Amino acid sequence: MGTFLPFQVHRWDHPGRDQPFVNHSGFLRLGDLTLLSTWGSGIDGEVEQKCEAQLILPYLAGVNAFTIDQQTYTTRSASFFIPATRAKIRVVNTMCSGVIISFAPDSLLPVAHAIGGPGFDPLPLRKALEQPALLSRRADPRIERLHNLLMETMAYTERCLVSGGAVNPMLRLDDLIRRLVVMLLVPDLLDAGTAAAPISEPFLHQQLVEWLLAHLDQPISLSELEQRSSYSRRALQYAFKQRFGCGPMQWLRQQRLAKARALLEQPGSSGGLAQVAQACGYLCQGSFSRDFLARYGERPSQVQRRFRDADLLERFARSDAAAGS
The missing domain is CATH 1.10.10.60 (Homeodomain-like)
Structure with a gap:
């Protein structure tokens, strides 16, 4: 699995050594986005970002803890954003499950500008792209709705692959995913x-x-x-x-x-x-x-x-x- 991760893997251990290690993962390049879906045994690892930012959408299974610059972010259901800072990250979870979306941060700015129109202020998005953040689904119903739409889009992408072996580029799912990521990071754009x-x-x-x-x-x-x-x-x-x-x-x-x-x-x-x-x-x-x-x-x-x-x-x-x- 480490081969497909958008990170450089330094250490990758399986805490439950009394049980066999199991992992099922799928990797897809969609436009300039990279999607990685994974489901399997818990891990205790240390990784380092390559060059892109990540949005992690967890499945409702297990607990995930990410430690960046000595601060730990623990989540079961909240999405987690990791800025493109080539950070060193310790990852500990009881189940390795969820979807990782990797993207160049600058690719979100023209999308946000298009959503916001002529009066768009890029500052809130630029700030959001600079720091790690847990995006709580319980704290804001807009985040809950956007998270669900992203997961539905992931499921639709999978159905496209199963039925046709590829994703029709005419669907422009990459643009849809970027739009949802932008609004997840800056929910106020929903009201633009x-x-x-x-x-x-x-x-x-x-x-x-x-x-x-x-x-x-x-x-x-x-x-x-x-x-x-x-x-x-x-x-x-x-x-x-x-x-x-x-x-x-x-x-x-x-x-x-x-x-x-x-x-x-x-x-x-x-x-x-x-x-x-x-x-x-x-x-x-x-x-x-x-x-x-x-x-x-x-x-x-x-x-x-x-x-x-x-x-x-x-x-x-x-x-x-x-x-x-």
Whole structure:
């Protein structure tokens, strides 16, 4: 297991020597994030950070103690943040269980700026990134909710790996995880833009809409949309709901499906469903078919077959008419 840790291992002992040492771990690189899930016997070890920060999400099993600079942080359920200081850490736990997310701290700043909008103050996040912290789920219901969302995202990532062997980059799960980590470190960002006045002027994002329509086949994250719009998270959501009746990511999915339907309805279309799905930003044909069915009430194969058959009948009719004349 030490091979996959985002730490340099100096000592790694198993306290319960009367029992066999057991460990089950999984390692994944997701964009510029590293995810490590582990479950197994307790350890007593000394490690040293490499170059990234870590957020540790414990499973509700065992007690974890981390000693950094002679201060010990003990947790059973609280998330634990370790800043990127190349710290030497003593780790003692009764069960080695949880998820470790490793990331470059600077990668969170543009995400936080996108969430906060033009009035974003980076100081609270910079301070949060400088010191170890136990993020208690009991002390703040917002942290409880964010922790649960992160664990649900980890579970979804695992399901993607089990079903398809890889994580579809079009999902931009790396951006979702960064956003949740940012808000976990600075929960006040959840309220960014709450007090903003309703947008009464005409819709100001036509250039953003045109850019989206020109890039439907590419991975696009919510953070990227916020950065391009220069609006806060809540203001951008409000602007899209006011104009289109839904949020920006839901609108984007609708446009991808509309493009797919138009391609399937083209006379003489000879492309396969996988080709159509990829042209509309879907790398997984199963996800494409599921979303298409939910949107239009029929499968893409049914639409393609209906219009392909109609095109064939029309050509036969023209051929017969030409032969009769």
